[in-house]
Amino acid sequence: MGGPKHVFRWDLDKTYLRTEFDSFRDLVKSAIETAADKQAYPGATSLLRALGASDEHRICIVSGSPSQMRSVLAAKLALDGVRYDEFVLKNNLRNIARGRFRALRAQIPYKLPALLESRAGSPPAPHETLFGDDAEADAIIYCLYADLLTGRVPIGDLERILGAARAYPDEIARTLDAARRAAKGPVVGRIVIHLDRRSPTMPFRRYGSRLVPVFNYFQAALVLYADGVLSARQVLFVALEMIDSRQFDLSTLATSMQDLVRRGRLDREIALRLAEEAGEAAASGALAERDDLPPFETISTRFRERLRQLGAAGPLGWTNEDEALDYVALVDEEHHGRKVRRRGR
Amino acid sequence: MGGDHAPEQIVQGAAEASLSLPGAEIVLVGDAVELGKILPRLRHDGARVRVHHASQVVEMDEKPAEALAAKPDASITVAAGLVAAGEGDALVSAGNTGASVLAVARSWQLIPGVRRAALASVYPTELRRGDKDDPFSLILDVGATIDATAEDLVTFAIMGSAYAKLISKNRRPRVALLSNGTEAGKGPAAVVRAHELLLEATELNFIGNVEGLDIPRGVADVVVCSGFVGNVVLKMLEGVSETILRMARYAHKQNLAWRLGLAALRPALDQLKSVTDWEQYGGAPLLGLDHLFIKAHGRSSARAITNAIKVASKAQAGDLCGSIGRGMRELAERTGRAGVRAPGDEAGVVT
Secondary structure: OOOOEEEEEEOOOOOOOOOOOOOOHHHHHHHHHHOOOOOOOOOHHHHHHHHHHHOOEEEEEEEEEEEHHHHHHHHHHHHHHOOOOOEEEEEEEHHHOOOOOOOHHHOOOHHHHHHHEEEEEEEOOOOOEEEOOOOOOHHHHHHHHHHHOOOOOHHHHHHHHHHOOOOOOOHHHHHHHHHHHOOOOOEEEEEEEOOOOOOOOHHHHHOOOOEEEOOHHHHHHHHHHOOOOOOOHHHHHHHHHHHHOOOOOOHHHHHHHHHHHHHOOOOHHHHHHHOOOHHHHHHHHHOOOOOOOHHHHHHHHHHHHHHOOOOOOOOOOOOOOOOOOOHHHHHHHHHHHHHHHHHHH | OOOOOOOOHHHHHHHHHHHHHHOOOEEEOOHHHHHHHHHHHHOOOOOEEEEEEEEEEOOOOOOOOHHHHHHEEHHHHHHHHHHHHHOOEEEEEEOOHHHHHHHHHHHEEEOOOOOOEEEEEEEEEEEEEEEOOOEEEEEEEOOOOOOHHHHHHHHHHHHHHHHHHHHHHOOOOOEEEEEEOOOOOOOOOOHHHHHHHHHHHOOEEEEEOOOOOOOHOOOOEEOOHHHHHHHHHHHHHHHHHHHHHHHHHHHHOOOOOHHHHHHHHHHHHHHHHHHHHHHHHHHEEOOOOOEEEEOOOOOHHHHHHHHHHHHHHHHHHHHHHHHHHHHHHHEEEEEEOOOOOOOOOOOOOOO
16 A cells, blocks of 8 residues: 555644634633534634545644643544544643743744654655644744755754754754655645734745635635645535635635635636536535525626626736745744734733 | 725725624725735735725816716726625725715615715714713714705704714714704704704704804714805814814924923823824715715725724614614605605715
8 A cells, every 4th residue: 555645734723723822811711621612713624524535645733732632632623523644742741841941832843843753754745735824933834844855945954943943952953853854855735824813915925835825714725726636526515614604605705715816826717617616516416405505606606706806907926936935034033023922912 | 996095004994994893894996906915915804805906096186077987997986886786885985075975976876765965074072972972973964965955954864863873872862953043043044944844853852953163062963054064164173173283383382381381281182182083983974875985084094994994884784774764764754755866966065
């Protein structure tokens, strides 16, 4: 039996789960919540289920939640019918016991080696898609991971980057070792960043077109459809879950699509092709017994209309595709931003 | 997309509203390329802010009718058409006032019974009112209808009262007619007749006539007048406020003692400034049409636009137009009068 063809790496808090940990109260609430209390973002469950439906896909979850929460988080994923192949959590009790308080909040020195060790420790897949959020340093970590695998960032530079990220010496050694062992290649084709904080999308453009910031999981599904990962039928199920959440309707979904096209993250032609294929999927039964929705022709027309409303305006262009990222500067900037946010609370 | 600070401040205001009004969806009508460059720089919800391209814009200094005729794809015309087609519930614009009012008057329908629309404006007063402790009273009309009949003035009273009930959460707003004396017989014929009709309107809390000096005192919550009078009054009140500020600046420069005195008064002046901050109210609603139009000030900042969108959203959620419609039906039942739109009627706008 061959290895997986596509690995999907997911963060949990603020990516899959609607988690608040901006205050001590939020942290306590998050820690005592039961699995049934925990809420996934609309559409995220259908998306994860769709990705996990193929035997050729591997789902790896790397979360900064403490390992003591494993049982409740696993129960939540089971409740949602989400399967996974790997589930890594942060051992914060060990960090406290060793007096390593900096490591409690550190993202890069925890997550980067976890990603690299995951790749090094299992049959390497030719394709990887990574899911994170804008609450912490996911964009930097995922891009760094991708660039280490392609060799764009030499392992020699990694020590300096980890130093800027305030990593402990043993964390640096562990990361360097994992980076040497991980199978190399241009495997990370897509990085999806869920904009939980509703951050402006412009600053993410420096990471290049492989990283797509999304406001919701319909946008994520559209991107994965364009990548050939999801079928139109699977996109339709993500959309239906979002409509059922009552936080979205056909209009906001159509607007979400327009937003991606306007930002140059989805081709108009692909969006139109999706409308056609989704229509076929709907006709073949995907929308059966959904008499709360208008006929699919009406839905399809609304989506086409939303694209037409953009006029002849072209999407934003890419100017910095080949620019190498200065990870030390990015890490410093992220560290500073986190300090400012903490002071602002 | 018009306005002195368009499109940046308008887009920023809309972006902020998309975050603070979770149920609202905002359509930005204007140059899609320009708007597409601004939005990615701002925090917003991409599922709730959409762009509708319009290739033309009516400039602030253009003549309304001529500009609308020459620019069929002007953003205000496109936006008014979208609302008329059910693609939106309300319209907010900081652009050319005349062109905006004309565009919506051409695209939308008057509420049955309403013969003329009225532009309302808020003005800070000594007294506060309603559950919100609102310092603003409402004056209408301030420019949409130059010559108002007695029936028009009664209609304005119904519309202003409905607006104050909903937006200021004032359960029984005091409605007054603006005249040159408090006695019932004072004023031009239309005002005298309107006074008689309003006395019969028991559904309104009509307190009689007020004079100009009663406006800043806050004697009435809704002040009713013709568009010509309202516009003159509003601009005079604005002029007085600006002159006082200029005089304070002059005093500040004159000698140290005055400067120290003003410095000592600073906290009180800041509080006064916050109370009289027009940006918190967003803009002037145009009442009487089957959709709500909020005319934001041409100088509107992002904050004013956000607040104008919030007011529009609140008015929509509270069914302001339906409320005015019910008021007009009650009036028709009581008086046996059904207002009709006069042939060739169009809002005459004072700018």
